[in-house]
Amino acid sequence: MGASLAVTEIKAGEHPVVLGPDALRMLDRVLADTEHSTAFILGDENTMRHCLPELLAHVPQLRMAKTLSVHSGEKAKDIAVCSDIWRHLAAEATDRQAILVCLGGGVVTDLGGFIAGTYKRGIRCIHVPTSLLGMVDAAIGGKTGVDLMGLKNMVGVFHDPLGVFVHAPFLKSLGKRDLLNGLAEMIKHGLVRDAAHWEAIGEAALHDIDAIAPLVERSAAIKAAVVSEDPREAGIRKLLNFGHTIGHGVEAHSWESPQRVLLHGEAVAIGMICEAWLSWRLAMLERESYDRIAAQLLQLYKPYVFDSAENHRMVELMRNDKKNENGRFRFTLITGIGSAKVDVEITAAQVQEALEHYRLLIRDAARTHSDQA
Ligand SMILES: NC(=O)c1ccc[n+]([C@@H]2O[C@H](COP(=O)([O-])OP(=O)(O)OC[C@H]3O[C@@H](n4cnc5c(N)ncnc54)[C@H](O)[C@@H]3O)[C@@H](O)[C@H]2O)c1
Ligand SMILES: [Zn+2]
Structure with missing residues (x-):
């Protein structure tokens, strides 16, 4: 056993969400302890540029991983993109022991989760959310999917990741509009569940990522708790609506x-x-x-x-x-x-x-x- 890490682990239904300054180091340990064949990292051009170097710096286990990149934006949540990646995995003779690490916002985790949930009837995936919306919402809960004929999330599966690893410093390269996009869900978490959280968001200096990291973690924990109470959206998860x-x-x-x-x-x-x-x-x-x-x-x-x-x-x-x-x-x-x-x-x-x-x-x-x- 190595030195103890500064992480908090909470359950979101069937999967853990790992929070705290050492979340990525914890990911390194999990990978070391999880038998697998090839590891792939899926991202888009922005997360490959801004987040991949930091991921590899903290997670040596991924240095030999193969990378897969899609164009950023909602258009990547398309069955044709899945098909390209399924073919690519097949061409590389990827077996069921492979692991797909999804490094990105909600688009990458929804797309990658779906690919992992369907390739050879399911391989393991790990989510490393990089956008605020991804950290407090999209990466947590095991819902995956792609869009069809302009309609969102028409085709998908529930596929729990092995874990979600939240590393708030990734937010430093995120644009202000995307930051506010995720903040709306955090405000919602406060309004439906936690008055003190709502007040703290109101007082926070949003440009200071180090200062908002605990609030990001609080919101991720609220989403995880609600998912745990209702993993398949039968009732209480409607709070999040x-x-x-x-x-x-x-x-x-x-x-x-x-x-x-x-x-x-x-x-x-x-x-x-x-x-x-x-x-x-x-x-x-x-x-x-x-x-x-x-x-x-x-x-x-x-x-x-x-x-x-x-x-x-x-x-x-x-x-x-x-x-x-x-x-x-x-x-x-x-x-x-x-x-x-x-x-x-x-x-x-x-x-x-x-x-x-x-x-x-x-x-x-x-x-x-x-x-x-
Ligand atoms: N599965 C769920 O439960 C769930 C819940 C909510 C939303 N979603 C889905 O999430 C998607 C939206 O997620 P999103 O807002 O994260 O979109 P996104 O993945 O498109 O990310 C937004 C933009 O930020 C960029 N980006 C991400 N991280 C970055 C970083 N650290 N630095 C610089 N740029 C970065 C991306 O490349 C992209 O251009 C939608 O498709 C939505 O349907 C899913
Ligand atoms: Zn929402």
Whole structure:
């Protein structure tokens, strides 16, 4: 046994999530102790450039690994890309004892997890998330998949990684927009589960990665705990849908005009404003809490401008979302900062009211700005 490492290990359903300054050293030990044939590292051009050297510096066990690189971006989550990699693995006579290390954001871990879950009916994979969204959300929980005909995550499998190793310093090369993208999920974790976490995020200096590392770990732990309580999404995992019902409608709406496409987290931030407002409207949340939540989100995320006539289209897009059964909307709303309630039925008219509220809110905020200027 070597020296003890500064790591915390938590369970996310069937797999561990390893956090702390020595997470990558722990990965090195795990690889040394796990019998395997070839190791492959899958990444995209950004993670290969910014993260691979650091990974290899901390994990000597991977120095002989073969690398596989895909183009960055959501387009890589495509069955044709899987097919290329399956062929490549087969051409290299890769056997079932191989290990695939996924080094990247949610795109790489979703894609790599799916490839690992299907090649020869499943080989082992390890996730090393490098984006904030990956660290606090996408890499944890064993959901994998690719997109089909423009629809997200249409084809996939549950495939638990051997482990998820979270090394927060990778975030130093991540752009600000991608940082805010992941931050929206962290804010959500605080709102549905942990008031102190939400407060701490509000006070954090986001550019200081060393300072936010403990908050990243706290969020990863919340995601892991929720997954453990409900590994196959039967109930309590719906807590994590807060902000996502309206958020998905707004996200899909933004794709219809290429000049204003939102990232997932940016749409979820708007969804959280609308859904916190609905929580207040239904007398579940105090007005003061709603006001604080809206103020925080409006300060961090750019406004999404649309006309009243477009509310209807967003509701229509929400109806197509696979999570809304029989055209009825079941929301996860909040009952306070740090607590939530799942399966609250909401009508289309109430959703439109919430969108209209957001529309007027950002219009008034813009007016106040120009009055002050
Ligand atoms: N499986 C799940 O449970 C789950 C949950 C949430 C999201 N997702 C999926 O995650 C994906 C989005 O994840 P994402 O936002 O991480 O996207 P991403 O993987 O595309 O990463 C965003 C961008 O950041 C770059 N990048 C990543 N790490 C970097 C680093 N350390 N330094 C510099 N650049 C870096 C990437 O190359 C990419 O350009 C979506 O496809 C979504 O469906 C999956
Ligand atoms: Zn999300």
